[in-house]
Amino acid sequence: MQVPAKFEYERADSVPHAIELLERYGPDARIVAGGHSLIPMMKLRLAQPEALIDINGLAELGRIAVEGDELAIGALVRHAELLDSTTATNLFPIFRDAERVIADPIVRNRGTVGGSLCQGDPSEDLSAVFSALRATAVIQGPGGTRTVPLREFHRGPYETAVAENELLIQLRVPIAPGTGSAYEKVERRVGDWPVAATGAVITVRDGVIAQAGIGLTAVGAEHFCAPEAEEFLRGKAPGEETFAEAARIAAEHCEPHADQRGPADFKRHLAGELTKRALTRANLNVAGSATDPNVAGSATDPNVAGSATEGRI
């Protein structure tokens, strides 16, 4: 029987209360929300916090809303809630693509957006998604809130910018007209970590790519992104050859490691291929472009924004 070691348990009734508890218990306290990374680690003694601070009661951290020109996603939003949020998935189909393949539906009922990011696993999907989206993390501590670009959030494997007495409270995603997004993942089976996965976000203005975001996970890309490939795309017209070259640059940027999920060259190949596919699909769901007869796929593709997924669980 796997059971965690003993710990003190505290329930936070507000964000300031959670921070006060973090300060009281010090570095050996951990925040718990969904618990689907932390509790298994505690069973295996990979984590042995002296205190758990439960933030599941903080409803104010569970909201998804458009605020000005940003989409705000609370840290306590469950994966299943993000998948179900048409506000989020209509603006950014990348959320639907990614959330459908994160863990499994029952784990998604419990696991949270903030927890996934704070776990800081180098194979985590949402880290690549929010990196591609150039999101900002809002972190609250004893002195108030501060913001950190998602691309500076991860300091290394399992290390983040969140200090011991701070709490990640929200992610903010910039909304720009003419933006399309998609996520592509190869996994061995439902619920597994990716062998490799790529997220692509492009903003097209006047027929050229004004900004591109490429997120990569499980392939050793620093900060979960591919800046050289993004730079290559800027100012170019979207198209097959351009995407193929960006994918090649992104694959080169990766430093995958061989493990039970496959050899390094296979993962590098996947990184390139998935980048190409994600860019192609992102381009298809750029607002207004899906009706372009010159674009392959078209709006009848069930994977493209806005169709055929209502009612799924």
Place this chain on the structure above:
Amino acid sequence: MRITVTVNGQPHTREVEPRLLLVHFLRDELSLTGTHWGCDTSNCGVCTVQLDGVPVKSCTVLAVMADGHEVTTVEGLERDGELDAVQKGFVECHGLQCGFCTPGMLLTARALLDRVPDPDEGQIREAISGQLCRCTGYENIVRSIRWAAEASQKVAESEARQ
């Protein structure tokens, strides 16, 4: 720590250690052994119960997290001596062999039908994709859930006619 969890409509108050997992609270404290205990790593899904109507893997939820909340286990599916439609479906369509995954499958099926009354095969397969049947009897599990959906539709239609 003193907690009160409403299980199958009945509040239960117990003094528990914070490290006690919900699956063991149900099985060892309340003797509700219908909830099975499997892989302990939130992979197999045999420990699935509903927490406030939502399926969760109870090996990865602390009992203290269920304090003040409602839990439904397989023992709570039956109503006034009558099996739930999903239970009947598993009987009708041979939805179980060894029965180890069955309670979890039933609670996921119930939650699916509450949300999507007429799911297609793909929706059913996706809903149970976080649960393993060690007998590999997925075909009949999917049929059983479809049976329950159709049976519930018929009941609803006949009630609407009356």
